[in-house]
Amino acid sequence: xxxxxxxxxxxxxxxxxxxxxxxxxxxxxxxxxxxxxxxxxxxxxxxxxxxxxxxxxxxxxxxxxxxxxxxxxxxxxxxxxxxxxxxxxxxxxxxxxxxxxxxxxxxxxxxxxxxxxxxxxxxxxxxxxxxxxxxxxxxxxxxxxxxxxxxxxxxxxxxxxxxxxxxxxxxxxxxxxxxxxxxxxxxxxxxxxxxxxxxxxxxxxxxxxxxxxxxxxxxxxxxxxxxxxxxxxxxxxxxxxxxxxxxxxxxxxxxxxxxxxxxxxxxxxxxxxxxxxxxxxxxxxxxxxxxxxxxxxxxxxxxxxxxxxxxxxxxxxxxxxxxxxxxxxxxxxxxxxxxxxxxxxxxxxxxxxxxxxxxxxxxxxxxxxxxxxxxxxxxxxxxxxxxxxxxxxxxxxxxxxxxxxxxxxxxxx
Amino acid sequence: xxxxxxxxxxxxxxxxxxxxxxxxxxxxxxxxxxxxxxxxxxxxxxxxxxxxxxxxxxxxxxxxxxxxxxxxxxxxxxxxxxxxxxxxxxxxxxxxxxxxxxxxxxxxxxxxxxxxxxxxxxxxxxxxxxxxxxxxxxxxxxxxxxxxxxxxxxxxxxxxxxxxxxxxxxxxxxxxxxxxxxxxxxxxxxxxxxxxxxxxxxxxxxxxxxxxxxxxxxxxxxxxxxxxxxxxxxxxxxxxxxxxxxxxxxxxxxxxxxxxxxxxxxxxxxxxxxxxxxxxxxxxxxxxxxxxxxxxxxxxxxxxxxxxxxxxxxxxxxxxxxxxxxxxxxxxxxxxxxxxxxxxxxxxxxxxxxxxxxxxxxxxxxxxxxxxxxxxxxxxxxxxxxxxxxxxxxxxxxxxxxxxxxxxxxxxx
Numbered sequence: 101x102x103x104x105x106x107x108x109x110x111x112x113x114x115x116x117x118x119x120x121x122x123x124x125x126x127x128x129x130x131x132x133x134x135x136x137x138x139x140x141x142x143x144x145x146x147x148x149x150x151x152x153x154x155x156x157x158x159x160x161x162x163x164x165x166x167x168x169x170x171x172x173x174x175x176x177x178x179x180x181x182x183x184x185x186x187x188x189x190x191x192x193x194x195x196x197x198x199x200x201x202x203x204x205x206x207x208x209x210x211x212x213x214x215x216x217x218x219x220x221x222x223x224x225x226x227x228x229x230x231x232x233x234x235x236x237x238x239x240x241x242x243x244x245x246x247x248x249x250x251x252x253x254x255x256x257x258x259x260x261x262x263x264x265x266x267x268x269x270x271x272x273x274x275x276x277x278x279x280x281x282x283x284x285x286x287x288x289x290x291x292x293x294x295x296x297x298x299x300x301x302x303x304x305x306x307x308x309x310x311x312x313x314x315x316x317x318x319x320x321x322x323x324x325x326x327x328x329x330x331x332x333x334x335x336x337x338x339x340x341x342x343x344x345x346x347x348x349x350x351x352x353x354x355x356x357x358x359x360x361x362x363x364x365x366x367x368x369x370x371x372x373x374x375x376x377x378x379x380x381x382x383x384x385x386x387x388x389x390x391x392x393x394x395x396x397x398x399x400x401x402x403x404x405x406x407x408x409x410x411x412x413x414x415x416x417x418x419x420x421x422x423x424x425x426x427x428x429x430x431x432x433x434x435x436x437x438x439x440x441x442x443x444x445x446x447x448x449x450x451x452x453x454x455x456x457x458x459x460x461x462x463x464x465x466x467x468x469x470x471x472x473x474x475x476x477x478x479x480x481x482x483x484x485x486x487x488x489x490x491x492x493x494x495x496x497x498x499x500x501x502x503x504x505x506x507x508x509x510x511x512x513x
Numbered sequence: 514x515x516x517x518x519x520x521x522x523x524x525x526x527x528x529x530x531x532x533x534x535x536x537x538x539x540x541x542x543x544x545x546x547x548x549x550x551x552x553x554x555x556x557x558x559x560x561x562x563x564x565x566x567x568x569x570x571x572x573x574x575x576x577x578x579x580x581x582x583x584x585x586x587x588x589x590x591x592x593x594x595x596x597x598x599x600x601x602x603x604x605x606x607x608x609x610x611x612x613x614x615x616x617x618x619x620x621x622x623x624x625x626x627x628x629x630x631x632x633x634x635x636x637x638x639x640x641x642x643x644x645x646x647x648x649x650x651x652x653x654x655x656x657x658x659x660x661x662x663x664x665x666x667x668x669x670x671x672x673x674x675x676x677x678x679x680x681x682x683x684x685x686x687x688x689x690x691x692x693x694x695x696x697x698x699x700x701x702x703x704x705x706x707x708x709x710x711x712x713x714x715x716x717x718x719x720x721x722x723x724x725x726x727x728x729x730x731x732x733x734x735x736x737x738x739x740x741x742x743x744x745x746x747x748x749x750x751x752x753x754x755x756x757x758x759x760x761x762x763x764x765x766x767x768x769x770x771x772x773x774x775x776x777x778x779x780x781x782x783x784x785x786x787x788x789x790x791x792x793x794x795x796x797x798x799x800x801x802x803x804x805x806x807x808x809x810x811x812x813x814x815x816x817x818x819x820x821x822x823x824x825x826x827x828x829x830x831x832x833x834x835x836x837x838x839x840x841x842x843x844x845x846x847x848x849x850x851x852x853x854x855x856x857x858x859x860x861x862x863x864x865x866x867x868x869x870x871x872x873x874x875x876x877x878x879x880x881x882x883x884x885x886x887x888x889x890x891x892x893x894x895x896x897x898x899x900x901x902x903x904x905x906x907x908x909x910x911x912x913x914x915x916x917x918x919x920x921x922x923x924x925x926x
Contacts, residue, residue: 145550
């Protein structure tokens, strides 16, 4: 599934009659609009000519300072000098890849991995090598093997890209022990780690885990974002990088945009000053937990036997695997016809896997819609299973071109 | 002069005691802060969850519609579907280069050309071939020769990058007749035109000229920006591209940032609705004309014989050439010591030329500061000329390493 296919899908899925379990849009309706509106008015009145002017390529110093406070919640001790503000953390992925990679270089990614990062890596003609996950996240031995196999093939590994917390799309979290193991493997093998952490503060049941960056500061670039803890429309994320890399990122940022949006940065800085942002995150966590519960409850109640899913303890996503023979990509048009949308698992792999799984998002629709969406989806899957039972296989049925050579779903595929 | 050298210079030049004639920051102190502040407050209150949410990769439809209205002021008839919103027009230069260019490809640029664009082209390992300008802008015959020489060398030309109005840094404007000639040359030779037009509405004495894009819609990508007609801090620019290119730009934008800042786009859309934006541009034009007059008047009154400059009829910049033997790059530290800053001409070339010229900006400092800055600069140049007269050449004097092999300044070098 290409980026434009996903866009086309989203266009259909955004129709009001469709329950979209596809998108990753945060639900920001709970933000204190009166506080934000008044703060922005005041920002313009008292400091408008600065807020609306060009800023530095590295980003606003006062915001970078506050970003170090936020990262401290995950055990990171860092200096504001090593923070580079980006146009969402998506741009950080882009700039890091631009700085490090030449065509043909290898990036090791979880299987599955974030579709937006895979798109960046492919756009720079990098080769992606997937490493398996299980319920505890990325498997250290899989990383070790991926590195060994790539090196044995004479290829250059540029970094390991990982989302340790509340993985997109897999919903799992990398255990504390494995964080240390994977850091140790990468240190030994001389592989840089790109730790992408947009959801780390959105755990449901406990305090944030220590970031991988909290354990090691040299061979790692950490990416953060305000998109899920405040709002994505300002497009403010950041990279925390070793000094040698940071300077290159700043130059790349200047080349790409001159500077990240100054107004956005001052708006967020003002929000952090004037609003109870930690209280707001608590509210987000409760709201998302309620939705997670709605989705997992509905899946348990309604999905036919043979489907399985994980129960995420934070973030936005459930990863569901189908009974053997169901192809989530070819089933999607049927689902949209029944007014429910999801993202087929194939979007999150570059090696053809994933057709036996799907990503379900519970972040945006309210609980009753989530339940209704799952009810519709269960119907679609049931009809698909009926057909498989009737015909033995769906192959050869017009409009249902399930390829026999597609890999069966494993744990998280 | 590298991007980091320019940053270091700007750091010094931004000290309050230095009159900076170096930067290209617009003066936005005249914006109606009360109107903008109130409009943003209302935007958050009435439409906050949309304004602060992710948007489309192509940009907000209502803003793209308004952008077509703005472009109509320069004779462009276009459809909002063909507009791609970018993070400032700098990002448009970046995305176009990313989409079109491979390492070693040639881009034809004016001599001199915008330093930020040259930086992008170099970052993608493109080769830059300069084509001469004179008082009427880019010389058609120079374009023809640059194309022929490049093709003869067996190299691939990806596009001609040009700033037709109130050129940065040369201050000149491409004549109407030459616009047609250059379009004809590029059409015949199959060379795409990248028309970068941030200053087109900021003419002092007459209505905007017809854009090159007004004459031709297929072989041309037009770039516009709100940075100079409203404010740069929102980082909103755009590309208007043929449909086949536009789709690629949207995909590149999604890969780079997911989407341009939705809040910025809605803020600008609201500003266009609520404020007298055309009246504001008129006020900007008058303010910049007054500053242009202050600079040109001071240059006339104060600069030593042998210096020459153009009188721009719009935009932000004067291009000044020095008497033979003065090197603006090596002279810069002396100037900063005397509390005045400029950008040496070498920044705007990739072929080593430009050391006999400098760019002077009149956009940001008020008229009395401009005059004071020119007075300081005249003193620095005079002392430099004295030394040249005394020693015949400045070569060999410690701290004044003027290279004898540098090209003499020509018309606009």
